[in-house]
Amino acid sequence: MTAKPVQIRLRGVAKSFGGKRVLAGLDLDVHEGESLVVIGGSGTGKSVLLKHMIGLLAPDAGTVEVDGVRLADLDYREITIFRRRFGMAFQEGALFDSMTVWENVAFPLRRAGWPRERIAARVAECLELVHLEGAEKKLPAQLSGGMRRRAGFARAIALTPKILLFDEPTTGLDPVIKAVIDGVIVDLRRSLGSTTVTISHDMKSTFRIADRIGMLHEGRIIAIGTPEEIRACPDGRVQQFIEGRADGPLSD
Amino acid sequence: MSGWLRPRIEAFFVEVGRFFVLLWRVFAWTPRPPYDFRQLGTQMVRIGVDSVPVVLLTALFTGGVMALQTFATLKRFNAEGYVGSLVAISMVRELAPVLSALILAGRCGSAMGAELGTMRVTEQIDALEVLATDPVHYLMVPRAWAATLMLPALVILANGIGIAGGYVVSVGLFGANPVTYMANTFQFMDWNDVSSGLVKSAVFGLLIAIVGCQKGFYTTGGAEGVGRSTTRAVVLASITILVSDFFLTKLLY
Ligand SMILES: Nc1ncnc2c1ncn2[C@@H]1O[C@H](COP(=O)(O)OP(=O)(O)OP(=O)(O)O)[C@@H](O)[C@H]1O
Numbered sequence: 001m002t003a004k005p006v007q008i009r010l011r012g013v014a015k016s017f018g019g020k021r022v023l024a025g026l027d028l029d030v031h032e033g034e035s036l037v038v039i040g041g042s043g044t045g046k047s048v049l050l051k052h053m054i055g056l057l058a059p060d061a062g063t064v065e066v067d068g069v070r071l072a073d074l075d076y077r078e079i080t081i082f083r084r085r086f087g088m089a090f091q092e093g094a095l096f097d098s099m100t101v102w103e104n105v106a107f108p109l110r111r112a113g114w115p116r117e118r119i120a121a122r123v124a125e126c127l128e129l130v131h132l133e134g135a136e137k138k139l140p141a142q143l144s145g146g147m148r149r150r151a152g153f154a155r156a157i158a159l160t161p162k163i164l165l166f167d168e169p170t171t172g173l174d175p176v177i178k179a180v181i182d183g184v185i186v187d188l189r190r191s192l193g194s195t196t197v198t199i200s201h202d203m204k205s206t207f208r209i210a211d212r213i214g215m216l217h218e219g220r221i222i223a224i225g226t227p228e229e230i231r232a233c234p235d236g237r238v239q240q241f242i243e244g245r246a247d248g249p250l251s252d
Numbered sequence: 253m254s255g256w257l258r259p260r261i262e263a264f265f266v267e268v269g270r271f272f273v274l275l276w277r278v279f280a281w282t283p284r285p286p287y288d289f290r291q292l293g294t295q296m297v298r299i300g301v302d303s304v305p306v307v308l309l310t311a312l313f314t315g316g317v318m319a320l321q322t323f324a325t326l327k328r329f330n331a332e333g334y335v336g337s338l339v340a341i342s343m344v345r346e347l348a349p350v351l352s353a354l355i356l357a358g359r360c361g362s363a364m365g366a367e368l369g370t371m372r373v374t375e376q377i378d379a380l381e382v383l384a385t386d387p388v389h390y391l392m393v394p395r396a397w398a399a400t401l402m403l404p405a406l407v408i409l410a411n412g413i414g415i416a417g418g419y420v421v422s423v424g425l426f427g428a429n430p431v432t433y434m435a436n437t438f439q440f441m442d443w444n445d446v447s448s449g450l451v452k453s454a455v456f457g458l459l460i461a462i463v464g465c466q467k468g469f470y471t472t473g474g475a476e477g478v479g480r481s482t483t484r485a486v487v488l489a490s491i492t493i494l495v496s497d498f499f500l501t502k503l504l505y
């Protein structure tokens with residue numbers, strides 16, 4: 001695994017919001033074609049970390065490199081083009097609320113200039129993958145939270161980008177759909193070689209999809225390794241998190 | 253004193269800086285594909301066509317009031333024959349552009365602030381960026397050009413209706429001679445009066461769109477933030493219109 005080249009490299013990334021430190025000099029490498037899952041408590045900055053990887057947030061200090069390119073060196077026009085290699089599913093879906101589900105999923109394809117028939121075929125395929133057939137004509141306001149999340153997921157994978165960032169793709173879904181989405185993530189990596197970074201709270205999902213697991217705590221990655229390594233990690237904070245215990249070093 | 257003043261002055265310059273950056277980006281993105289004519293069309297309908305009734309109503313009554321006021325005043329100098337000229341020139345040079353712009357600021361500047369603000373706080377603007385679409389390109393370019401094109405079009409209508417309003421009051425109420433009134437209306441007006449009004453209104457249209465989009469684009473703080481952005485979009489757009497009107501008038505005369 002570690003022989004693979006690094007696709008996303010974060011070095012000393014620090015970010016504060018109004019004096020509140022969220023990331024504190026974080027280092028992280030994501031390798032090409034791997035599935036990395038980032039775990040960590042609510043509000044520790046997992047979403048913030050993900051947004052740094054795609055340049056939605058700029059670090060106060062440190063660097064973010066993707067495929068050897070420093071994101072900070074790109075101007076607004078270059079980064080727009082650069083982002084074609086990414087797909088991202090937001091925690092709350094972030095669907096365009098003036099468009100139907102179908103139009104949302106078709107949006108990246110249209111912007112990429114695909115012909116009409118291919119768009120229709122690809123949208124149908126993506127919606128089927130996340131079990132949203134029949135919701136094509138619905139507006140985001142008419143969907144449940146879980147449906148919105150799945151539509152956002154379908155939109156993120158529509159162009160089969162090289163790098164996929166998923167912000168809690170399965171939180172709040174029923175166990176069956178959860179397994180389906182996990183299967184799609186595993187498949188994307190296996191059949192297309194996509195690099196995926198997934199944020200998750202759910203340990204079962206995490207162990208299902210991860211090649212490596214990293215735990216974010218107090219602005220740093222405190223442990224990172226294969227699922228076996230993480231299971232065997234001597235750090236009490238990691239153990240408390242993956243076992244989901246109420247008392248332990250994280251609660252102090 | 254400086255503790256109170258400094259952050260406000262800084263905030264002012266931040267706003268001005270953002271304005272020019274966005275203005276520049278709108279121009280920079282305009283010639284780049286993909287061209288979204290559907291969005292442009294939608295925005296032209298929303299900004300232009302949907303504003304027709306309220307703009308016309310305002311112009312009609314403004315023309316009428318102008319005639320009422322000037323008739324009484326000019327009568328004192330036995331110059332009531334010039335009411336037509338006065339109404340027409342005031343309408344095309346000043347009243348139609350500024351009043352239509354203020355209406356548009358209220359109708360569309362606020363809508364842009366609310367729409368983009370909502371998109372910002374629900375991460376839809378982030379989603380656009382992630383989908384390799386610059387939000388300035390996708391959201392602001394069509395709005396800016398739609399407003400720049402549609403406000404002059406509205407002003408042309410307002411000019412006509414405003415003059416008609418003056419005619420109705422002068423002829424219907426004060427018994428002016430219809431033929432001489434109409435002749436008088438166009439006697440002193442030249443092309444420059446009309447064109448300077450249209451140029452002004454095109455600039456106002458652009459200003460409304462940029463200010464409205466800017467307020468929405470930089471929204472923070474949830475639903476309350478969207479409300480704040482909406483209000484500020486209207487206030488700021490209105491002030492910008494009135495201030496720039498002074499300088500444009502000076503420039504175009
Ligand atoms: N745009 C922002 N402005 C100000 N503060 C922010 C912003 N984004 C995130 N934060 C703060 O950063 C911290 C981390 O937020 P983040 O959304 O990354 O948490 P998270 O780990 O994703 O949590 P969750 O698991 O609940 O989604 C929070 O305290 C939040 O208040």
Ligand SMILES: [Mg+2]
Nearest residue numbers: 046047091167
């Ligand atoms: Mg989060």
